[in-house]
Amino acid sequence: MTQLKINHLSRKFGHHEVLKDVSLTLEPNKIYGLLGRNGAGKSTLLNIISNRIFPSSGSVKIDDQSVIENDRLLSNMFLMSEIDMYSERMKIEKIFKQTELSYGSFDWTKARQLVQKFGVKLDAKFGGLSTGYHSIVKLIIALSVPVDYVFFDEPVLGLDANHRELFYQELLQTYEDRPRTFLISTHLIEEIAPIVEHVFILDKGKILIDGETQSIVANSYAITGPNQAVEQYTDGLNVIGHNTLGGLRTDYVYGSLDDSRVIPDTVKIEHVDLQKLFVYLTDGGDYNVEK
Amino acid sequence: MTQLKINHLSRKFGHHEVLKDVSLTLEPNKIYGLLGRNGAGKSTLLNIISNRIFPSSGSVKIDDQSVIENDRLLSNMFLMSEIDMYSERMKIEKIFKQTELSYGSFDWTKARQLVQKFGVKLDAKFGGLSTGYHSIVKLIIALSVPVDYVFFDEPVLGLDANHRELFYQELLQTYEDRPRTFLISTHLIEEIAPIVEHVFILDKGKILIDGETQSIVANSYAITGPNQAVEQYTDGLNVIGHNTLGGLRTDYVYGSLDDSRVIPDTVKIEHVDLQKLFVYLTDGGDYNVEK
Numbered sequence: 303m304t305q306l307k308i309n310h311l312s313r314k315f316g317h318h319e320v321l322k323d324v325s326l327t328l329e330p331n332k333i334y335g336l337l338g339r340n341g342a343g344k345s346t347l348l349n350i351i352s353n354r355i356f357p358s359s360g361s362v363k364i365d366d367q368s369v370i371e372n373d374r375l376l377s378n379m380f381l382m383s384e385i386d387m388y389s390e391r392m393k394i395e396k397i398f399k400q401t402e403l404s405y406g407s408f409d410w411t412k413a414r415q416l417v418q419k420f421g422v423k424l425d426a427k428f429g430g431l432s433t434g435y436h437s438i439v440k441l442i443i444a445l446s447v448p449v450d451y452v453f454f455d456e457p458v459l460g461l462d463a464n465h466r467e468l469f470y471q472e473l474l475q476t477y478e479d480r481p482r483t484f485l486i487s488t489h490l491i492e493e494i495a496p497i498v499e500h501v502f503i504l505d506k507g508k509i510l511i512d513g514e515t516q517s518i519v520a521n522s523y524a525i526t527g528p529n530q531a532v533e534q535y536t537d538g539l540n541v542i543g544h545n546t547l548g549g550l551r552t553d554y555v556y557g558s559l560d561d562s563r564v565i566p567d568t569v570k571i572e573h574v575d576l577q578k579l580f581v582y583l584t585d586g587g588d589y590n591v592e593k
Numbered sequence: 594m595t596q597l598k599i600n601h602l603s604r605k606f607g608h609h610e611v612l613k614d615v616s617l618t619l620e621p622n623k624i625y626g627l628l629g630r631n632g633a634g635k636s637t638l639l640n641i642i643s644n645r646i647f648p649s650s651g652s653v654k655i656d657d658q659s660v661i662e663n664d665r666l667l668s669n670m671f672l673m674s675e676i677d678m679y680s681e682r683m684k685i686e687k688i689f690k691q692t693e694l695s696y697g698s699f700d701w702t703k704a705r706q707l708v709q710k711f712g713v714k715l716d717a718k719f720g721g722l723s724t725g726y727h728s729i730v731k732l733i734i735a736l737s738v739p740v741d742y743v744f745f746d747e748p749v750l751g752l753d754a755n756h757r758e759l760f761y762q763e764l765l766q767t768y769e770d771r772p773r774t775f776l777i778s779t780h781l782i783e784e785i786a787p788i789v790e791h792v793f794i795l796d797k798g799k800i801l802i803d804g805e806t807q808s809i810v811a812n813s814y815a816i817t818g819p820n821q822a823v824e825q826y827t828d829g830l831n832v833i834g835h836n837t838l839g840g841l842r843t844d845y846v847y848g849s850l851d852d853s854r855v856i857p858d859t860v861k862i863e864h865v866d867l868q869k870l871f872v873y874l875t876d877g878g879d880y881n882v883e884k
Contacts, residue, residue, distance in 0.1 A: 339753045340725045434631045460750070462630045462780045464872050489753045492783065581755050 304365040305329055306351070306451060306483070311360030313346055320346045322507040324360070328451070331481035333473075335498035335515070337491055339584050343507045344487045345383065348453050351485075352381040377405060382444040383455040386436055390429025394422060394439055398446070405447050412476065413446040419468060433460035441469055445476050454486045458493075466490070470497055491577035495519075501576070505584050515576065522579040523559060526552040527569035535569055543582035554582045595656040596620055597642075597742060597774070602651035604637055611637045613798040615651070619742070622772035624764075626789035626806070628782055630875050634798045635778045636674065639744050643672040668696060673735040674746040677727055681720025685713060685730055689737075696738050703767065704737040710759060724751035732760055736767050745777045749784075757781070761788055782868035786810075792867070796875050806867065813870040814846040818860035826860055834873035845873045 306328040313321040320343045328334060338344045349355045351362050353369055353376050362369045369375045388397050394417075402408035417424060420438045428439065437459050444452050458466045474497065477484065488494050501518055503511035511518060525532055532551040540557040554574060565571065574582075597619040604612040611634045619625060629635045640646045642653050644660055644667050653660045660666045679688050685708075693699035708715060711729045719730065728750050735743050749757045765788065768775065779785050792809055794802035802809060816823055823842045831848040845865060856862065865873075 339755060340723065340751075432631065460631075460780075463782050463868050464630060464876055466780075467872055489751075489757075490781070491754055577754050581758055585755055 306369075307361075307363045308347075308351065309361045309363070311347070311350060311362070312358050313343075313350060313355075314358045320507055321350070321357070324504070324507070324509055326502055326509060326512055328483050328485060330450070330483060332483055332500060333477060333498050334483070334485045335491075335494055335501045336485055336487040336504065337501060337580055338487070338504035340489075342504045342584075344504055345455050347504065348381055348383065348455050348485070348487060352376070352379050352453060354381070378449050379451040379453065380405075380444055380447045380449045381453045381455065382440045382457060384459065386428070386440075388428045388439075390427065392428050393425055394428065395424040397428060397439065398424075398443065401443050401447060405449070407448045409446040409448065413442055416442040416445065416472060419472070420465060434462065434465065437461055438465065445472060450482045452482060452484050454484070454488070456488060457486065458488065458490060466493060470494075473497065491580050492575060495576040503580060503583065510583060518579070519573060519576055521557055522574040522576075523555040524552050524572045524574045524578075525555060525569060526550065526572070527566065531566045531568050535563060535566060542579075543585065554578070556583065597660075598652075598654045599638075599642065600652045600654065602638070602641060602653070603649050604634075604641060604646075605649045611798055612641075612648070615795070615798070615800055617793055617800060617803055619774050619776060621741070621774060623774055623791060624768060624789050625774070625776045626782075626785055626792045627776055627778040627795065628792060628871055629778070629795035631780075633795045633875075635795055636746055638795065639672055639674065639746050639776070639778060643667070643670050643744060645672070669740050670742040670744065671696075671735055671738045671740045672744040672746065673731045673748060675750065677719070677731075679719045679730075681718065683719050684716055685719065686715040688719060688730065689715075689734065692734055692738060696740070698739045700737040700739065704733055707733040707736065707763060710763070711756060725753065725756065728752055729756065736763060741773045743773065743775050745775070745779070747779060748777065749779065749781060757784060761785075764788065782871050783866060786867040794871060794874060801874060809870070810864060810867055812848055813865040813867075814850060815843050815863045815865045815869075816846060816860060817841065817843040817863070818857065822857045822859050826854060826857060833870075834876065845869070847874065 308324060308326050311321055311324040312319065324347065336344055350357050353371065364375050367375060398408060398413055420442070422435065422438060422442065431439065437457060438461070441457055444454065458469060461469065470493065473484065486494060486498060495515060498515055501511060501513060501515050502509060525536055529546065529549055529551045532553050536553040536555060539555045539559065541553050542556050543554040545552050556579065599615060599617050602612055602615040603610065615638065627635055641648050644662065655666050658666060689699060689704055711733070713726065713729060713733065722730065728748060729752070732748055735745065749760060752760065761784070764775065777785060777789060786806060789806055792802060792804060792806050793800060816827055820837065820840055820842045823844050827844040827846060830846045830850065832844050833847050834845040836843050847870065
């Protein structure tokens, strides 16, 4: 296995440029998070990577070969998306069999385990299931197909907390059993943060952050204290947001702090979690989020 | 304003008993959480309270009067549900006007503020909006209608992290400005926990927990240490789940710890958050969730 490389990808719908010169690399056997607000271009990106739609310009390559219309490379990818691709009247077992035919094989042992753990009925018709169970059936397929690249677009939509935990656990288990590359797009950032090694933040069609989860969080700070002390301390740092409560102020900083600065006794410095960082980075900075 | 009292409510669909003898009380001006797995009966309960469906037995009363077919009491309630009640072709502003007609008044100042903050277009047609924006339009209505009881069924479905934070913030703000009763059903338990004062956990149609959020969390423990030491310490306590990793074991306990017990040096006791407690309580206890 080699890298999957996305080079200078752009996509317009009419006059609207949904993706703007996006470049990124997926290494083999790694779990990635793709984060972005509604409308940031995440689904478009995933659809282009998996050849469901074409880019306006740019390329997606594996091993220097374009994936576009390349059946060999495409049969090594699976996209689980919000859109249901299955006939309403088809039974779950039939959907699994059809998937086996398309992909040449199917991990029935894994699928049967997951069917049992999630409480899916194999003879139920797809159309008769709830939003949550639509997601679950598609998750089971995504974890049972014989591919090296699995892309998830909102995998846990409609799932209750128990089923979300079960999914995260099964994802890590299957990754341990057979390492491959996962790219997960989700709005539940706090829950996915412990799982993803590397994060892409897409904002208004552009890559805003491309880095290891650990180092992103290590570079995210909340600086709290009396108004003046905080403003003085953070002056010139990369302040991405703030909020105030009475005389108390919190500045959110992304990037390294300046070691030469004296930290006033009244000021407290803490790390910010990935979801809070995301909210501040993608909010344009002028919107006040209370803790 | 007086209490809303639900007494011995049951509901069958065919042979399936979705709600089983549910009793609970909503005090005036309080924020409640209604938690439950998919299929636990939450939506059925909310639909019965707001008279969209009838109970098989039991009653819903305000001030000792049944709400069933009682227009005066029902016009003091609003249910925001997953089901879209609005015509696809109707414009957002028209939907607001229609709501004003049904409820006798409408807080246009609040609605216009929220429209601006969430980035809604008043002349957009409801059917043209995404899942996330369907939720947003319904949230705005729920916060602008002149009622004393607001019920939310999955209010943040499809919302990105920024819009979820904005909703929680606006909910608290409107509650401060005009106290009333909110009952919120959601799968995002960790996010709602700081907002709800009181929690109902519904499991397989029955009320499993009915208590103040703070005291529920105060009575939830994770006890971690060497296998034998933990098992010995928790013997006879209300262990609702456990997990093991090598020789290390964590037991999850709900209820008070026995003060007379000696805590071994090797054992660590921590509190568990509401979402984790929920997962253990509603999983039947036989399912192993890794941290």
